[in-house]
Amino acid sequence: MKSLHLSFSRVVDAGMFKGIRLSNSLSLSHLFYADDALIIGEWSNDNLRSIINVIKCFHLVSGLQINIHKSQLLGVGVPRVDVETAASSIGCSIMNDQFCYLGVMVGENMSRHKAWADVVLKLRSRLSKWKSKTLSIGGRLTLLKSVLGVSPLYCMSIFKAPRGILKEMESIRNNFFIGADSLDKKITWVAWNNVLASKKNGGLGVSSFYALNRAMLLKWVWRFVSEDGSLWSRVIQAVYGSHIGSHSVHMASTWSSIMREVQLLKSKGFDFMSLCSKRVGDGSNTRFWLDVWKGDSPFCDVFPRIFALEQDKQMTVANKMAAHVSASFRRPVRGGIEQQQLSDLVTCMDSVSLNSMIGGCSISGDGSLQLKENS
Known part of the structure; x- marks a missing residue:
């Protein structure tokens, strides 16, 4: 897969395959995970030919061949006739708009209850193989934690589950714990x-499931x-x-639903973002102007006049600290507000020192514990 990745990368760099450009610096062309290959690009005959040529060359060099009959082609916003013609010429089948990739549904509206039908069915199917009445309460509790508790976590780690689905899954676990069948009361x-x-609370x-x-x-x-x-x-950026x-x-997207949870918690008095603090470390993974790494706001908002003079808006803290603050400005700083903001920034930077640790993010205080209990 590493060799196939290098082959596609060289084809993209040579301009023989055009991926989906999300920004000036980011373009998606292929995603590989284990033996799964997902190729993404603009819809054109040249792109389709390039895919086939790369796969053929890869087969001739390595001896490994992709099964075209198990492969599928999806055209987003492309007429059905064009997709059928292209799939027929390649020899593959046509993919539906809603498909499963690495165990996760793509294109499905996960806010609907029917989208979680398979997850609930999988949870119920676990119970069909066990006889809850023949197990002790300790055995049911162990299975409850080790199997029923983790079965739906894969989808729940990405999508916001509807409250009705969470209530239904909790009901399934409750009935199993008390040793009741689905039809018994x-x-x-x-x-x-x-x-x-928690155990410390009795x-x-x-x-x-709701908290998880x-x-x-x-x-x-x-x-x-x-x-x-x-x-x-x-990609998110x-x-x-x-x-x-x-x-x-x-927006109707997975990331927007996650951000809605952050806003919902904030409206209830729990500011999750205030607990996340940036660890600068050596400064190589922290952006000087755009990240919140010193104070409560990014420097681009605190010092907007001198931020407008910056030529490299994405400059890291490490690169900025290597020279004077104004070394990368497009012109010298003038008097008035610009000079005042520069003086304040220099004073703020006097107390900053970098170390050899790699930067990251941490949750300050007891935020993780408070989040679990409040949920």
Whole structure:
């Protein structure tokens, strides 16, 4: 797969294959994971021919051949006739607008209950192989935590599950815990909320699906703030912008639904973003102007007049600290507000020192514990 990746990269660099350009610096052409290959590009006959030629050359060199009959072609915004003609010439089948990639549904509206039908069915299918009445309460609790508790986590780590779905899955776990069948009515001796409570609060320490879903979605925000330079982070920046505070929550997208959770928590008095602090480290992974790494706001907002003079808006802290602050300005700083902001910035930078650690992101205080309990 590494060789196939290098082959596609060289074809893209040579201009023989045009990927999807998201920004001036980011273009998507292919995604590889294990033995799965996803090729993304503009719809054109030249692109289709380039794909076939690269696959053929890869087969001749390595002896490995992609099964065309198991491959599928998807045209977004392309007439059905053109897709059928292209698929027939290649010898592959046509992919539906909603498809499964690496176990996750793509193109499906995950805010609808029917989109989670397979997840709920998988949870129920686990119970069909067990006889809950023959198990002790300790055995049911162990299976509840180790199997039923983690079964739907893969989808819940990416999509916001509807409240009705979460309630249904909690009901399935509750019935299994008390040893009741799906059609039986049995007395519940312990409230399910007490079962979900932590052990130090008198509960059994079973994780709530609602809390897990929200916590795993917020973890993507934490990863984005950490600015690890990964591909998905650069895609989010290209689509929504580099400053997370300006990301839209009104779009019908997965990232917007995650940002809505952040806004919802903030409206209830829990500011998740205030707990995320940037670790500068050696400054190589932190942007000087655009990241919040010193103070409560990025320097582009605190010092807007001298930020307008900056030639490299994406400059890192390490590169900025290597020379004088004004070395990369397009012209000398003038008097008045510009001079005052420069003086304030220089004074602010006097207390900054870098170390050899790699930068990242951390959650300050007891935010993670408070998030779990409040959820």
